[in-house]
Amino acid sequence: MLPQRGDLPSPTAPPWKPVDPIVNDLTILAATVNGSGSQSANLVLTRAIFSMGIPVAPKNVFPSNIEGLPTWYDLRVSARGYQARRAQHDLLIARNPQTWTHDLAAVVAGGAVVHDDVFLASGVREDVEYFPVPFGRLGKTRIASDSLRKQLTNMIYVGVVAGLLGIPFDNLVTGIERTLATKPKAWPVNIDAVRVGYGYWEENFSDRPISHVLRPVVGGTDGLILVDGNQAAALGCVMGGCTVAAWYPITPSSSLCESLTGYADRFRTDPETGERRIAIVQAEDELAAAGMAIGAGWAGARAMTATSGPGISLMAEFAGLAYYAEVPVVVFDIQRLGPSTGLPTRTSQGDLGFAYRLGHGDTRHLVLLPGTAEECYEFAQRAFDLADRFQTPVLVLSDLDLGMNLWMSRPFDYPEAPFDRGKVLTVDDLERLEGDWARYRDVDGDGIPYRTWPGTPHPNAGYFTRGSGHDDRARYTESPEAYQANMDRLARKHRGARTAVPGPVTVSGGSALGLIAFGSTHHAVVEARDELAARGLPVDYLRLRALPIAPEVADFVAAHERVYVVEQNRDGQLLEILSEELPAELVARLRSIRHYDGQPIAAAAVAAPLLALEAVCV
Amino acid sequence: MSALAVNRIGLAREAYKGGPSTLCAGCGHNSITNHIIKALYDLGVEPHRLAKLSGIGCSSKTPAYFVEQAHGFNGLHGRMPALATGAGLANRELVVLGVSGDGDSASIGLGQFMHLMRRNVDCTYIIEDNGTYGLTKGQFSATADVDSVHKKGAVNHYQPIDPCAVALSVGSTFVARSFSGDGKQLVPLLKAAVAHRGTAVLDIISPCVTFNDHDGSTRSYSWVKDNDEGIHDLSFIPYFEEIRVEYEAGEVKEVDLYDGSTLVLRKLSEDHDPTDRLAAMRLLEESRTRGQLLTGLLYVDEHAEDFATRERLAEQPLRDLGEADLRPAREQFASLMRELM
Ligand SMILES: Cc1ncc(C[n+]2csc(CCOP(=O)(O)OP(=O)(O)O)c2C)c(N)n1
Ligand code: SF4
Numbered sequence: 019m020l021p022q023r024g025d026l027p028s029p030t031a032p033p034w035k036p037v038d039p040i041v042n043d044l045t046i047l048a049a050t051v052n053g054s055g056s057q058s059a060n061l062v063l064t065r066a067i068f069s070m071g072i073p074v075a076p077k078n079v080f081p082s083n084i085e086g087l088p089t090w091y092d093l094r095v096s097a098r099g100y101q102a103r104r105a106q107h108d109l110l111i112a113r114n115p116q117t118w119t120h121d122l123a124a125v126v127a128g129g130a131v132v133h134d135d136v137f138l139a140s141g142v143r144e145d146v147e148y149f150p151v152p153f154g155r156l157g158k159t160r161i162a163s164d165s166l167r168k169q170l171t172n173m174i175y176v177g178v179v180a181g182l183l184g185i186p187f188d189n190l191v192t193g194i195e196r197t198l199a200t201k202p203k204a205w206p207v208n209i210d211a212v213r214v215g216y217g218y219w220e221e222n223f224s225d226r227p228i229s230h231v232l233r234p235v236v237g238g239t240d241g242l243i244l245v246d247g248n249q250a251a252a253l254g255c256v257m258g259g260c261t262v263a264a265w266y267p268i269t270p271s272s273s274l275c276e277s278l279t280g281y282a283d284r285f286r287t288d289p290e291t292g293e294r295r296i297a298i299v300q301a302e303d304e305l306a307a308a309g310m311a312i313g314a315g316w317a318g319a320r321a322m323t324a325t326s327g328p329g330i331s332l333m334a335e336f337a338g339l340a341y342y343a344e345v346p347v348v349v350f351d352i353q354r355l356g357p358s359t360g361l362p363t364r365t366s367q368g369d370l371g372f373a374y375r376l377g378h379g380d381t382r383h384l385v386l387l388p389g390t391a392e393e394c395y396e397f398a399q400r401a402f403d404l405a406d407r408f409q410t411p412v413l414v415l416s417d418l419d420l421g422m423n424l425w426m427s428r429p430f431d432y433p434e435a436p437f438d439r440g441k442v443l444t445v446d447d448l449e450r451l452e453g454d455w456a457r458y459r460d461v462d463g464d465g466i467p468y469r470t471w472p473g474t475p476h477p478n479a480g481y482f483t484r485g486s487g488h489d490d491r492a493r494y495t496e497s498p499e500a501y502q503a504n505m506d507r508l509a510r511k512h513r514g515a516r517t518a519v520p521g522p523v524t525v526s527g528g529s530a531l532g533l534i535a536f537g538s539t540h541h542a543v544v545e546a547r548d549e550l551a552a553r554g555l556p557v558d559y560l561r562l563r564a565l566p567i568a569p570e571v572a573d574f575v576a577a578h579e580r581v582y583v584v585e586q587n588r589d590g591q592l593l594e595i596l597s598e599e600l601p602a603e604l605v606a607r608l609r610s611i612r613h614y615d616g617q618p619i620a621a622a623a624v625a626a627p628l629l630a631l632e633a634v635c636v
Numbered sequence: 637m638s639a640l641a642v643n644r645i646g647l648a649r650e651a652y653k654g655g656p657s658t659l660c661a662g663c664g665h666n667s668i669t670n671h672i673i674k675a676l677y678d679l680g681v682e683p684h685r686l687a688k689l690s691g692i693g694c695s696s697k698t699p700a701y702f703v704e705q706a707h708g709f710n711g712l713h714g715r716m717p718a719l720a721t722g723a724g725l726a727n728r729e730l731v732v733l734g735v736s737g738d739g740d741s742a743s744i745g746l747g748q749f750m751h752l753m754r755r756n757v758d759c760t761y762i763i764e765d766n767g768t769y770g771l772t773k774g775q776f777s778a779t780a781d782v783d784s785v786h787k788k789g790a791v792n793h794y795q796p797i798d799p800c801a802v803a804l805s806v807g808s809t810f811v812a813r814s815f816s817g818d819g820k821q822l823v824p825l826l827k828a829a830v831a832h833r834g835t836a837v838l839d840i841i842s843p844c845v846t847f848n849d850h851d852g853s854t855r856s857y858s859w860v861k862d863n864d865e866g867i868h869d870l871s872f873i874p875y876f877e878e879i880r881v882e883y884e885a886g887e888v889k890e891v892d893l894y895d896g897s898t899l900v901l902r903k904l905s906e907d908h909d910p911t912d913r914l915a916a917m918r919l920l921e922e923s924r925t926r927g928q929l930l931t932g933l934l935y936v937d938e939h940a941e942d943f944a945t946r947e948r949l950a951e952q953p954l955r956d957l958g959e960a961d962l963r964p965a966r967e968q969f970a971s972l973m974r975e976l977m
Pocket of ligand 2 (some may be wrong): 659660665694695723766843851
């Protein structure tokens with residue numbers, strides 16, 4: 019039961035007064051109701067701060083729901099550019115009565131709370147500062163448009179927060195123009211709504227400084243872009259020459275193919291004839307999506323599908339077929355938790371082991387592990403090259419945090435290298451060979467055979483593709499020797515990929531301690547390493563960027579006494595893979611740190627367990 | 637035909653053959669293979685342009701037994717439609733021919749089969765329908781009729797899924813039924829299917845001599861011979877043939893196919909207009925209650941756009957496009973980066 023207006027106490031002065039406010043370093047939490055249109059308000063705030071030259075890292079924490087359930091927007095502002103989640107919040111924007119007490123509990127002592135004035139503020143916490151705002155009344159009296167009222171009322175809090183933090187009004191306008199870039203007609207009403215909030219702050223709170231303040235940094239974010247990993251990957255698909263994409267909607271991967279569709283309209287469609295140079299198919303399910311991509315890959319197109327864990331499960335049979343039949347295909351897995359209703363909108367790195375061996379029998383895939391938005395862009399392109407080069411599925415494992423949240427990045431490079439289409443025999447090649455070639459013969463000793471594309475006009479071009487039962491001329495056989503020879507060649511091919519996939523990135527300062535992580539965990543590790551170093555415990559770092567594991571990984575482990583493997587899953591799946599692929603004496607050096615509550619990993623979830631484990635060690 | 641006979645592109649019939657069949661002697665699927673060979677030879681389809689795709693089953697093995705020179709893909713059980721869709725998108729110049737079984741298309745692959753048809757993917761889709769799972773040794777399939785009897789005596793109580801009825805219900809643009817033993821009807825239908833633009837579905841009753849050729853089966857040779865009712869007498873006139881026969885008005889119906897060929901239909905048992913979908917549905921239902929196996933062209937729509945055309949896909953094979961076709965220009969890319977700042 020919500021308290022009535024009359025019950026509310028007047029805001030009390032906190033027992034302390036901030037002397038030196040903290041500059042450009044805080045985390046804002048906006049707690050709102052899903053479907054209330056708070057997303058654009060949050061983006062405006064984000065872009066306004068970014069345009070001040072201050073690094074931002076926003077994260078959406080949203081429910082599996084279209085309207086009505088609580089949703090949070092976690093906006094980290096960090097002068098040092100940290101982009102990992104931070105669990106403590108310095109400023110709360112509370113607009114959801116359902117979660118009010120819970121949200122309030124997440125604010126640090128001395129933090130600021132901007133809230134609907136109808137929420138009961140007294141008796142809950144005395145150690146925070148309250149800024150009650152009559153959002154309902156302001157919306158009713160100050161926003162003219164009935165249809166936009168709900169959404170624009172959220173813009174009011176942007177104005178209040180801007181006042182409290184000292185965001186110049188010009189930057190708010192920039193934030194609005196950037197967020198609503200395609201809807202300039204909507205700018206004035208949004209600017210007005212922000213002004214209402216700003217005005218409210220001026221009249222009521224301008225004499226109450228809070229513990230944090232934002233100050234513009236000249237050139238601080240110049241030249242940087244804000245992009246989400248899925249958008250980056252979609253652009254990578256465009257630049258990487260993808261021409262067939264098949265998908266079935268699933269959070270958190272849908273936005274990848276939706277972005278791709280946007281880029282296809284813009285970059286792959288003839289403006290005059292409407293003719294398209296890419297086919298994007300919304301398939302009937304993930305079985306079909308994988309099948310279409312594999313059919314297209316077999317026929318010589320660069321083809322991909324994008325999904326998340328449940329879809330990956332359905333693609334298992336096809337992934338195995340493509341591995342054995344040696345068909346190039348790129349599969350994006352934007353990881354999330356659990357099957358079906360298992361927190362579908364929360365992040366995870368739980369598909370690593372499954373994806374690596376997706377398929378029945380002895381299958382092993384190439385798995386790329388982008389850790390940044392820029393790598394989502396680059397690895398998407400490399401995935402197509404690797405799939406063609408190795409004639410095999412390449413899985414690109416991103417996750418909800420990396421894929422759906424905005425990240426700061428340096429602008430992407432225009433690719434200079436041509437596509438690597440791998441070992442494809444043309445008519446000329448076939449003539450030179452006098453038609454004598456064998457689809458699955460290891461001519462070059464690297465396990466990678468030659469292939470032809472259907473439609474190659476040569477009488478010897480054709481061959482018959484099937485699963486694992488074939489000889490080197492692709493003829494059906496159940497010969498034990500032929501079967502085993504083929505299996506061994508496939509293993510050789512996979513081993514060869516260890517040095518062709520993106521290599522690990524290592525930062526070493528000669529510490530006895532090492533740390534291995536991959537994917538979005540990187541950002542927490544960066545911050546945790548700084549914290550640990552500040553506490554006198556420097557840790558070297560290897561960021562794994564692909565499977566199969568590169569030879570450098572063994573060297574790194576060998577050079578350290580203890581190596582902490584940090585990952586976002588319960589069972590230590592990377593640890594398991596490393597344990598299997600590294601020599602036993604090195605495996606003994608590995609320790610495991612795991613985070614698996616569905617929230618993006620924070621630095622504290624790396625540093626604290628590492629410190630604890632080290633305390634046990636010494 | 638003399639040994640030296642060649643077709644319009646100068647290839648002997650030999651060039652349309654494949655490896656030796658490993659199916660049971662007398663299997664209906666083998667006859668279909670031969671009819672496919674004849675149809676493709678007569679049409680003069682260039683072997684390298686043919687892409688043969690299939691699912692899993694005895695039927696799905698058959699692409700290995702025709703047109704050796706063509707690329708073939710024996711895929712996964714029930715998943716040929718997806719592979720065929722992808723292959724066709726990658727290269728619009730391919731002549732896509734899919735072979736499936738009734739288990740493959742009416743059970744495990746029913747969803748993909750339906751979605752392929754609703755998209756009208758340009759391909760010939762053959763179902764070698766024996767009412768049983770041949771390769772897994774004779775279980776009932778979903779096309780088995782109610783009350784038909786299993787070799788070991790069990791009776792099927794469940795309603796059959798009729799691939800043609802399914803095809804009509806999802807707007808397939810070419811729906812025909814035929815019998816493996818009736819080359820006279822099947823060969824022109826196969827040719828028309830290849831000439832058609834869009835999905836051409838052929839449900840071909842193809843007896844399994846090993847598991848479903850006994851009394852009480854409605855897919856046995858004898859049952860089919862007794863109950864087969866051809867709708868029309870069919871002849872196919874390819875676009876490259878000069879000779880045109882003049883018919884008396886009302887005597888025949890002509891279906892003009894997308895590539896300029898013509899299918900001439902002369903009434904046998906039914907006065908059926910194959911451009912009338914509702915009539916086709918009614919006819920199927922009526923013949924079923926009469927216990928007849930109605931064969932021939934049930935429905936055709938030569939005006940519908942196929943999937944790649946509807947998607948406004950470039951004519952040039954997508955797989956041949958290079959960096960210059962596929963990457964936006966530097967300035968376009970740079971302006972995108974600026975938008976993201
Ligand atoms: C996923 C999967 N499940 C089951 C099988 C086993 N299987 C192989 S063929 C077949 C049935 C084939 O029946 P049909 O499509 O009617 O072809 P036919 O052999 O009768 O020509 C089955 C169930 C398989 N290969 N894959
Ligand atoms: S089992 Fe039946 S379907 Fe299979 S090859 Fe033998 S006769 Fe044909």
